[in-house]
Amino acid sequence: MAKVITKSIRLPDNEMMRKFVSCQSSFSNAIRYLIIKYLRETGYNNIADLGKAYDNLIYEVPPVNESGFKNLPQSQSSPKAPLQKAASYSEPMAKEPMMTAPVSEIPACYQ
16 A cells, blocks of 8 residues: 555635635545646745745735635736726816706705
């Protein structure tokens, strides 16, 4: 019989983790896949301590999207969209005409 390494894992109890775990037919195989994928992408001689990377990632995850999952940062090799300039307070805003209603349509408590 081949030797095996046995480790346990504790995951944060949140919707994203529950969804991931529930979608796996074999959680052990999913973890094995993620490890092998990491090794192939980084190279066997470039293995890093992912515990620190995980801690950093937790504090940099953007807000939840429409599907209920957080958008995880993409790898450095992915193309990045150019940043759009944010409006500043010094830039004038386009003026829109104010909507007015006849006084008869405004409730008495607001007149």
